Amino acid sequence: MNPYDLPSTWVLARRASRMNPSAIREILKVTERPGVISFAGGLPSPSTFPVDAFAAASARVLQEDGPAALQYAASEGFPALRQQVAAGLPWPVDPDQVLITTGSQQGLDLVAKVLVDAGSRVLVETPTYLGALQAFAPMEPEILGVRSDYEGVQLDDLRAKAEGARFLYLLPNFQNPTGRSMSEARRAALAELAAELRLPIVEDNPYGELWFDRAPPPPLSARHPDGCLYLGSFSKVLAPGLRLGFLVAPPALYPKLLQAKQAADLHSPGFNQRMAAQVMAGDFLQRHVPRIRALYRSQRDAMLAALEREMAGLGLQWNVPDGGMFLWARLPHGLDALELLPRAVEAGVAFVPGAPFYADGSEDPEAQRTLRLSFVTASVAEIDRGIAALAAVIRQATG
Known part of the structure; x- marks a missing residue:
């Protein structure tokens, strides 16, 4: 058998x-x-x-807030952590736009559940992150790759394929798998074209802090906040075992993503969220x-x-x-x-x-x-x- x-x-x-x-x-x-x-x-x-930092944070959380840390929690996430995320982004974000996810991979799953119908078109870079393809595929979309060069997606091909697309998914910074980054000029032109085409962008940024010589240009979400959904992760700057990520959504979209999150797992681990907030307090990062x-x-x-x-x-x-x-x-x-x-x-x-x-x-x-x-x-x-x-x-x- x-x-x-x-x-x-x-x-x-x-x-x-x-x-x-x-x-x-x-x-x-x-x-x-x-x-x-x-x-x-x-x-x-x-x-x-940062093992030692987490050991200290774990003891502090259990001593100061143990019962709450071990209890069920709000689906939106631990308020202090949501405030830290909002404060650390390079454009004005209300903490109420921040949803703490169980890794940024869950963010991709929520995006697929809320935005993708069977047969609907989704655009991605060529090549793109395999985990995103896995997250989108069960919703039965038509996934189209947009031609890309070392500066990012090529705008002529994007324009040709954009009609009817639910969103464009991309990783502008040190992309997985290629390591490439989208140039400042390409970001500016892409933000302008997406606004013209009314094409939403799902911007995934797990690697943006891992720059070597200079920080990457501002996110697309900073240029076109109403038309972008932004995904981030704590896995690359703290530890992947926490299984903590976040998304930042336009206010009109946030409630449905929250409902999808509630249906998936009620909330991300509250104890882990409190530890992360403790570790990141002050100038640790x-x-x-x-x-x-x-x-x-x-x-x-x-x-x-x-x-x-x-x-x-x-x-x-x-x-x-x-x-x-x-x-x-x-x-x-x-x-x-x-x-x-x-x-x-x-x-x-x-x-x-x-x-x-x-x-x-x-x-x-x-x-x-x-x-x-x-x-x-x-x-x-x-x-x-x-x-x-x-x-x-x-x-x-x-x-």
């Missing part, structure tokens, strides 16, 4: 057929063997987690986040140096991200990243093939040549060994 077959008494909803396992998480299972240097996971470095930036920049530089050294003459192309956690590469013509992965794992190194990040181009040979490399969870020595191993695999495959 197929393990996915169900007895005849159980009938799956149609949307369940569109719920597929994460291609990345399935790939990661292959990379978990001992001794494999992994550039595959999209995980922040555990060395950046102003002291903590620069240390993350410095670490990630050193790891990025190590990977760029290793690529220059090991890939000379092999035809591999890659970008230079200005922040975030990822680097995007393109294999020489004739190679397929998914087919190359098992050979790489045998050689002791892992990456994520790029094709799953394309909404409608996974059969495109250009998509099949792409791959994502994460540089933040490997040491400099591991980066050197891993890139050397990957170069040997590519050399053998092209020889």
